[in-house]
Amino acid sequence: MNKEDAIRLVDQLLSQSGRSLSDVEKAILAGAWDGEKYEQIVKQTPYSLAHIRQVGKKLWDVLSETMGQSVTKWNFHHVLEKKLSPVPVFGDCVPNVPRFYGRGKELADLEAAVDRNQCVVLVGPPGIGKTALTAKLLNSLSAHEWNCVIWKSAYPVPPLDSLLEELLGFLSESANPDLDSGKSENKESRSSEPTTNVVSKNSITRLIDRLQARRCLVILDSAESMRGHQEYQPFLRQVVGASHRSCFLLTSEEPFESLERWRLGGLAAQTLILKDLDHESAKRILRDKGLTDEQSWQQLIEKYGGNPLILELVANGVKDLFGGHVKEVLAYVTTFYTDLIEELLNRQFNKFQDLEKQVMACLAQAKKPLTFAELLKDLTKEGISSSDLVQTLDYLDKRSLIQIVRSDDQLTVYQLNSIVRKHTLNRLESEAANLPPVV
Known part of the structure; x- marks a missing residue:
């Protein structure tokens, strides 16, 4: 593909949103394709350098939004070539993401994480955009670097044997895309056979062999319930400990604590926390x-x-x-405050232990943001130590339930936003009245 083809492709992409490239934008794209700086591009146009820079900044923002990843004059050539080489996707339908806001840095971080790790967990509260970000990631993957993507919903959690057989089937299909219908029927009939509760070591070995032979990104969406299934922990540990360049990407409302231990032990595993939009x-x-x-x-x-x-x-x-x-x-x-907002927050609050409940109650009832010392003083009578408070604040911060800001006198203070405060107070009132909160 030459730069004229590249400019035509960009024009086609932008036409889907009802706009087309201007002459100055075409000049910027042509220069970017050749790796030129703005100082070089401006010499080939009647425009000023300031105008070129201004138009260029807006153009890269528009392209980043359109293509679902960060686009700059330095990576434009590479991004467009990847756009023309999509990675084949198997498994469940990838969710459509009609609107996507910001997240340029988070998308770049996620792309880098799956490139260098064998297991990545993307963690965030309900509604924060984990699935949308993961779906947008697929636009950033190149068939030159990845052989296939497998997308599976992990809710409800399937028995591990069933998941292994499905993954092996998809990997076989990706290696042989022209399988005839007879083979497809055989695969379907095998998947409908009853499976045992004992995880087959042979299936795990076969899966790792396939992951070594073909670089695959396996996405398990809504995987938080897997944390309570004991069979999945040793399986993921084997995947992370084996030698291959594939990656398992899990989206979850809760962190996988074992993953951090594996990372500290030198294994290729990483947790990414997705927080509020800018x-x-x-x-x-x-x-x-x-x-x-x-x-x-x-x-x-x-x-x-x-x-x-x-x-x-x-x-x-x-x-x-x-x-x-x-x-x-x-x-x-x-x-x-709506019923659906209440439902989203209840999904997090229903998992609280006593420590989280006490800290949230203290912050909700406070008349102002509290420092660590003020929180500790209020909670000491509840038997909470400073180390307990540190762990609890970390737990709540990872779930975007508290805000950590600097006060006017440059002290770190903790507070709740209005909607989390109202939800916390509502639950306290329900408990005080001996009424069960809405679940």
Whole structure:
């Protein structure tokens, strides 16, 4: 592919969103394809260097959004070549992601993690965008580097023997894409046979052999329930300990504690924590929802946090009940709280032990953000030590349930956003009234 073909391809991609390349954008792409700097590109155009830089910045932002990964003048050539060489995908249907906001750094971090590890767990609370980010990752993979992708939902958790047979079948299919229908039927009939609860060592050995022969990314989506199945821990440990360049990528609402031990032991394993959207990306959600009073958006985001799904639910409510006027909501509604938001938060709160409940209650009832010393003082009567508090704050931070900020006098303080505070207080009221919280 030459640069003229590349420019035509970009024009086709942008036409899907109703726009086309301008002459100055074409000049920038042509120069970027040849590895030129802006100072070199500007000599071939009638435009100023400042104008070239300004248009270039906007162009790379648009292309990053369109292609679902970070695009710059330095990686444009490489990214476009990968776009033309998609990796074959087997297994379940990859979820469609019609809207994707920000996450350029997170996407780059995830791509680097699966490239250098044999097992990666992407952790984050419900609605934070783990599945969407993983789906976008597939746009970044090149058939020159990966032989295949297998996408499987891990909810409900399948017996390990069943999963192994499925993975072996997909890997065989990826190695022989022209399998005739008779072989497909045989594979289907084998998968319908009853399996034992005893994990077949032979199946694991065969799977690792296939992972050595072909570089494959195995994605297990919604894998948090696997943590409670004992058969999966030794299986993942064998996968991580074997010699191959394939990778298992798990999305989970909860960290896999064993993974950190394996990493510290020198194995190729990594946990990535997905947190709230940055404020600019969060504002794009509000803009796409048609909200008004843009000068008040920052306050709305600070109030509700940067969970994309929760922000969309809040924005829908503002649009439906207040005509999209953010100022009215901030003036009259203390906290916009829906049944679905309550359900999302309950999925996290229902897993709390006493320590997490006590820390969340203390933060929710506080009149201001609390320092570590203030938290510890309030909780000492509950028998919580400083080491207990450190572990609990780490647990809550990894699940995006607390905010850690610097106060005006440069002290680290801990607080809850408005919606988490309201949910915590609601549960405390239910418990005080001896009423079970909604699950």
